[in-house]
Amino acid sequence: MVKIIFFGTSNISKIFLENLYQNEREILCITMPDKAALRGQKLNYPAVKSFAIENQIPYMQPQKFEDDIKSQIENFKPALGIAVAYGKIIPDFIFNIPKLKTFNIHFSLLPKYRGAAPVQYALCNGETETGVTSFFLEKSLDSGDIIIQKKILIAVKDNAETLFEKLTPLGIDTMNESIEILANTKYIPKKQIGIPSFAPIIKKEDGLIDWSKNAVEINNKIKGLYLWPSAFSYIASGKSAGKRIKIMEADIIEADIKNKSPAYITDIEKTEGFIVSCGIGKLLIKAVHPENKSKMSAWDFLQGRQIGIGDYFK
Numbered sequence: 501m502v503k504i505i506f507f508g509t510s511n512i513s514k515i516f517l518e519n520l521y522q523n524e525r526e527i528l529c530i531t532m533p534d535k536a537a538l539r540g541q542k543l544n545y546p547a548v549k550s551f552a553i554e555n556q557i558p559y560m561q562p563q564k565f566e567d568d569i570k571s572q573i574e575n576f577k578p579a580l581g582i583a584v585a586y587g588k589i590i591p592d593f594i595f596n597i598p599k600l601k602t603f604n605i606h607f608s609l610l611p612k613y614r615g616a617a618p619v620q621y622a623l624c625n626g627e628t629e630t631g632v633t634s635f636f637l638e639k640s641l642d643s644g645d646i647i648i649q650k651k652i653l654i655a656v657k658d659n660a661e662t663l664f665e666k667l668t669p670l671g672i673d674t675m676n677e678s679i680e681i682l683a684n685t686k687y688i689p690k691k692q693i694g695i696p697s698f699a700p701i702i703k704k705e706d707g708l709i710d711w712s713k714n715a716v717e718i719n720n721k722i723k724g725l726y727l728w729p730s731a732f733s734y735i736a737s738g739k740s741a742g743k744r745i746k747i748m749e750a751d752i753i754e755a756d757i758k759n760k761s762p763a764y765i766t767d768i769e770k771t772e773g774f775i776v777s778c779g780i781g782k783l784l785i786k787a788v789h790p791e792n793k794s795k796m797s798a799w800d801f802l803q804g805r806q807i808g809i810g811d812y813f814k
Contacts, residue, residue: 501526502683507583514547516584519672528576529559532587565594573597595637600682602637605671611696614642619663621699623724629653632671634678645689647678659726704729711763715752715781722747733813740806749787764812773798
C-alpha cells in the first residue's frame with residue numbers, strides 16, 4: 501500500500517480525500533488551522549479536518565512547517581504526497597520528504613492560469629476549454645513538471661459552480677492515474693510548454709461591474725465570479741437606490757450594438773427579467789441576489805417594483 505501525505509483544506513479537497521479513503525489508502529492529512537467564526541462563536545473546522553475526525557484519519561494543522569512537523573511527517577514515512585487546494589505554500593523540505601515526491605492537482609491546462617483561481621479566470625477570460633493538470637511541486641508557483649493533463653470543453657452556459665462540478669471527477673481520475681503511474685512505473689515527467697498566465701487570488705472588489713464594458717466581458721465575469729464574490733452593481737435610482745445587487749445569470753443580446761448610455765434598464769422581458777445596456781451590447785438579466793434577500797429570478801425581483809425601465813446602475 502502506498503502511504504500518502506495529503507495536503508488540503510476546502511470542500512473540494514475533502515472530495516479528493518474521501519476518494520483516497522474509499523480506496524483504502526493509508527493517509528496523513530495536513531490541513532489549515534481552524535478559522536474563528538463571527539461574533540465569538542466556536543471555531544470553524546476545515547472540511548478536510550472534519551472528514552479526518554469522522555473517519556479517524558490522522559491529521560495536523562501547522563501554523564508553520566517547523567522541525568516538529570517535519571519530524572512527524574518523516575516518521576509517517578510517506579511514499580507520496582498529494583496537494584489539492586491546500587491554501588498555503590508548502591516548503592521544499594516538506595514536499596520532498598516522500599520517496600516519490602509530491603504532486604498537485606490544478607484545475608487548468610498549465611502553464612495557463614497558475615495561481616489560486618484558475619477556474620474563475622478561465623471563465624472571466626472567455627476560454628472555450630480548460631482541464632486538470634497533475635504536476636510535481638517545486639519552489640516556484642505551479643511550475644513543476646507535468647505528470648498527466650486532461651482537457652475538457654467549457655459550455656456556453658457554464659459558470660464557476662458547474663465547471664467545478666465537471667472538473668472535480670476529472671481531477672479525481674487524474675489523481676488516481678498519477679498515483680498508479682508513480683507507484684508502478686518509471687515515469688519521465690514532461691516540462692511545461694508555453695508562456696505562463698496567472699490567476700491570482702480574487703478580491704471582493706473584483707466583482708464590481710463596469711457597465712461601459714461590452715456585454716460579453718460582463719457576462720463572462722458573471723459566470724466566472726458566480727460562487728464568490730459574484731458580479732455586482734449598485735442601484736442608482738428608484739426605490740432601491742443605493743442598494744447592492746448581485747447579478748447571477750444573464751444572456752447576451754444585441755452583442756455588437758454600441759450604446760451611448762450604458763448601465764440603464766432599457767426594457768422588461770415578460771417572465772424572464774430586465775434588459776441592461778452595456779458599452780457594447782445588452783444583457784438580459786435573468787437571476788439576481790438582492791441585498792439582504794435570497795437569490796431569485798429577475799422576473800420575481802421585478803414584481804416587487806423596486807426597479808423599472810429608466811432606472812440605472814453605478
